[in-house]
Amino acid sequence: MRYWLFKSEPDVWSWDQQVARGAAGEEWTGVRNYQARNNMRAMALGDRGFFYHSNIGKAVVGIVEVSALVRPDSTAPDDPRWECVHIRALMPLPRPVPLDLCKADPRLGDMALVTNSRLSVQPVSAAEWAVVCELGGLGAP
DNA sequence: GCCAACGTTGGC
């Protein structure tokens, strides 16, 4: 299983809205960046991802799961370049992990969230995944 | 609201 991070501005699409979709999940529309799209092409069913609130909040707030493989983005019907996966909410982080906490943690120095702030769909390493989960109050010993 | 960083577009 691989790990990812999905960014959303909460006034456009928030964690609460994602949760409200339940197990049905939701199409992750709107990505118009090749790197981000390519990351979605690399996703497998059941891959996990962080749900990150950009702009407002600036924190990792929850965990999602890839619930449908990449397919054409329904919001770009005339442009076959753009594709997206579906994701569903699994659980919130007991404590949201703010961006500045990620920046301050030396173990996350290479995380794309820290080094490439403009990429909206990012890969997360297994080590980074474990650190953010720990900071968020999940799976601590 | 500003602006730096970055990606994309299009003229040459």
Place this chain on the structure above:
DNA sequence: GCCAACGTTGGC
């Protein structure tokens, strides 16, 4: 294929 101009993202 280069690169200047432009647009967008997202932190501050």
